[in-house]
Amino acid sequence: MPFGPASRLGVERFDSDSPYENLPGDEDAKKEEVITAVYRQVMGNAYVMESERQVVAESQFKLGEISVRELIRRIAKSDLYQSRFFDACSRYRYIELAFRHLLGRAPASFQEMRLHAERLDSHGYEADIDSFLDSDEYQNNFGEYTVPYQRGWRTESCSTMQEFGWSFQLLRGNSSSSLKGDLAGISSKLGGAAYQNLPIAVVAPSSADSQGWSYRPAANLQDAATRLGAGATGKMYRVNVTGYRANNIRPISRYTKSNRVYFVPFEKLSQEFKRIHKEGGVISSITPM
Template sequence: MPFGPASRLGVSLFDETPPQEWVAGRSNDEIETLILAVYRQVLGNAYVMESERLTVPESQFKRGELSVREFVRAVGKSDLYQSRFADCPRYRFVELNFRHFLGRAPNSYDEMKAHSAILDAGDFDSEIDSYVDSDEYQNVFGENIVPYIRGYKTEAITHMVGFTHTFQLVRGASTSSLKADVAGKSPKLNSLVINATATAVVEPGSTFRNPTGSARTLLGPNASEGGKVYRIEVTGYRAKAFNKISKFRQSNQVYMVSYDKLSQEYQRIHQQGGKIVSITAV
C-alpha cells in the first residue's frame, strides 16, 4: 500500500462521505438512506435484518414526527441496541456509546466515570440521553445530521492520546464495533484512558491486543524518562506551510517522538497542515 493516503488509517471512506443530513423535501429514497445511515452509525456498522428494524420510529421519522436526533435516540434506547451492546462490561459499553453517538473515543477517565455512574444507578435510558442531549452532540450534529466517525479529527480530539484511542475503536470503515479485532466485548480503553496511554496506530488488517502482564515501556535513543518512543508518519505538507517547493508537491515526513512530546507534536503537525497516516511503537 503506498505511503500517505488516508486508507493507511482506514478513514478514507469517512473523509470521502459527506455528513448525511435531513432537509425539507427529501424523497422517500433519500429518507430511506438516512434511516440506514442511522442504523449503521448507532449500531456500530453491524448488519440489521429487516425483521429487526424499528418500524414504529421509522414511520414516525418518515412522517416528520421525529427529527434525526430523536430517531437516533429511539434506536439507542431500543431493545435492538441493548441486545447487542448492553451485556458488554461496563467500560466497554461506555466506550462504544462514545463511538456510536459522538463518533469519537472518550477524552478522559473522568468522562468514562461520569457515564459509569449513570449506569450504576441502573438508568439505561439516561445513559443514552446523556450523549444525545449533550452540548457536544447539539453543536456538532444538531437536530438533522446523522452522527459520524470524527475522532481522528482535531476538532473532536484535542490530544494525541485520544487520537490514537480512536483507532482502537474504529479499525476502518468496513469493521463493526464488536468484530473489529480479537477483543470482542472486552474493554479496550479502560486502562489506556486511566493512564492516558497512547497506543500504536496501524493500518487496517493488522489486528493486535496489548499483551497481558507486560510493560508498555519502549526503549530508544530519543526516549523520555518513561522510555517510550513512537514513530509518526506524516503526509500532506504543502509548500506554503512547510518549505519552498512546488505548490503541487506534497512532502512526506517521519518523526521519532518521545511519549511526553506526543500531544505537542500532534498539534504542531496539524497546525502545519500535515496528515498523520500512522503512529507505531519503535
C-alpha cells in the same frame, strides 16, 4: 480525497464520506438513505435484519413526526442496541462504543468514561443514552437533522493526541463492525490504557506487508512488560512489538500471545531490534519513558 495516511490506516471511508442530513420536505428516497446511515452509525456498521428494524420509529420519521436525533434515540434505547452493546458487553466497552456511535469520537479521558459509569449506576441505561443525545456537544455538532459521523481528522482536531490515538482503537476498516472483526470482542478496547490515561500507538491495519492491526496493549501493562533494563541507568524506551506467531520460531514457542511490551535502555536498543526481528516480531512503536 482522503488526507495523507487515511487509506493506509483503514479510515478512508470515514475521511471522505459526506455527512447525511435530513431537512423538512426531503423526498422519501432521501429519507431512506438517512435511515440506512443512522443504522450504520448507531449500530457500529453491524448487520441489522429486517425483523430487528424499528419500524414504528422509521414510520414516524418518514411522516416528519420525529427528527433524526429522535430516531437515533429510539434505536439506541431499543432492545436491539441494548442486547448487543450493553447487556452483552463489559461496562466500559459499552461506554466507549456509545461515544463512537452517538458522538462520533473516542472518550477524551477515563474521567469522562467514569462519569457515564456513575450515571448508569445512579439513573440507569436510558438516562445515560439521553446524556449523550441531549448534550451541548451533540447539539453543536449534529443538531436535529444530521446523522452523527466519525470526527477527529476531517472536521476538527481531537482535544489531545491521546484521544486521537484512542479513536483508531475504536474504528478500523470498512468491513469491520462493533460486533465482528475486532480482537477486543466484548471487552474494553482501550483497556488499561484508559484507566491510566495512557496513549496507544496508531498502527496500520492488516495487509500483505503489515500485521499492525493485530497489536493490542497487554491487559496489565506493568506485569506484561519485560524489564530488560532493570538496574540500568540513563534513558529508557518502551518498545511495543506485534506479529509474533505461536510456531514461527520453533514447534513449541514461548510466545503465547502475538504482542509484547519491552522496557529497554538506550544502550541495548540496537541489540533488541536485531533479536525482535530475528524472532519474527514487528515493532509497532518506540516511546521514550
